[in-house]
Amino acid sequence: MAREERMVNCPLCDAAMDVDEEELDEGDALVCEECGASVTVSSVSPLELAAEADEDLEDDEEFDDEFDEDEDEEEEEDEEE
Numbered sequence: 001m002a003r004e005e006r007m008v009n010c011p012l013c014d015a016a017m018d019v020d021e022e023e024l025d026e027g028d029a030l031v032c033e034e035c036g037a038s039v040t041v042s043s044v045s046p047l048e049l050a051a052e053a054d055e056d057l058e059d060d061e062e063f064d065d066e067f068d069e070d071e072d073e074e075e076e077e078d079e080e081e
Contacts, residue, residue: 011051012037021047 006021015034021044028041030049042050 006047008047008049010034010037011039011049017049019047 005018007016007018009015010017010032013032013035015032017030017032019030024041024044024047026041026044029052030039030041031037032039038052039049040052042048
């Protein structure tokens with residue numbers, strides 16, 4: 001049986017990436033040979049890649065929101081004193 005290779009584009013630099021679609025699972029990590037970005041398989045049907053930096057940014061935004069809430073609570077406590 002022949003391997004089914006497919007071309008997908010890097011979500012950051014749009015370079016073509018040659019991948020073996022049958023070997024990929026959701027969450028697998030890949031590296032773009034063109035720009036060196038770490039990408040993950042976000043979906044296998046259809047095959048889609050997401051930049052890991054995007055996921056890190058979302059985590060950072062959640063952390064920032066939590067930080068802002070903590071800061072607001074501290075300000076309220078200071079005002080009460």
